Amino acid sequence: MKTGTLILSVAARTLVPLQILFSLFLLLRGHDEPGGGFxxxxxxxGAFALHQFVNGPAATRRLLRVDPRDCVGFGLLLGVGSALPAWWQGEAFLTAQWWEVPGLGLKLSTPLIFDIGVYLVVLGAVLTAVITLSEVDKDEA
Incomplete structure (x- = not known):
């Protein structure tokens, strides 16, 4: 059930994909420069909240395909898991570890894993609040 105005619907169709791409840019550049998981x-x-304001909470849940609370749990798991490689190497808690992906020239790191975990926790927490408040408001109306 669409709940937004025509202008909001057209704007959301353009802004939601751009916000998602911008969030990925911020995530990937964030360890050494402004940005990061939070x-x-x-x-x-904000992109999914805009989608929800236009299309309703049920459509946003279908678009996400996972419960936002699961994002919080998986993000916490990644955040805590990013500390373990340092311990396995006998180094201090949360010491950064880097690995090169063979053949791709790509480096992966524990700070990136931690930032992805923070990203998922923030996404899940905010969407849980926004969708729940929207569903409660709809029930009371």
Whole structure:
């Protein structure tokens, strides 16, 4: 059930994909420069909140395909898991570890894993609140 105006619907069709791409940009550049998992999670949560304002909470849940609370749990798991490689190497808690992907020249790191975990926690927490408040408001009307 569409709940937004025509102008909001047209704007959302353009802005939601752009916000998602911008959040990925912020996530991937964030360890050494401004950005990171927290602000990127807020930007992507804003995109899904905009989608929900236009299309309703049921459509947003279908678009997400996972419960936002599961995002919180998986994000926490990634955040805690990013600390373990340092312990396995006998180094201090949360010491950054880097691995090169063979053949691709790509480096992966525990800070990136931690930032992805923060991204998912923020996304899940904000969307849980926004969708729940929307559903409660609809029930009371």
């Amino acid at each position: 602000i990127a999670g807020l930007v992507v949560a």
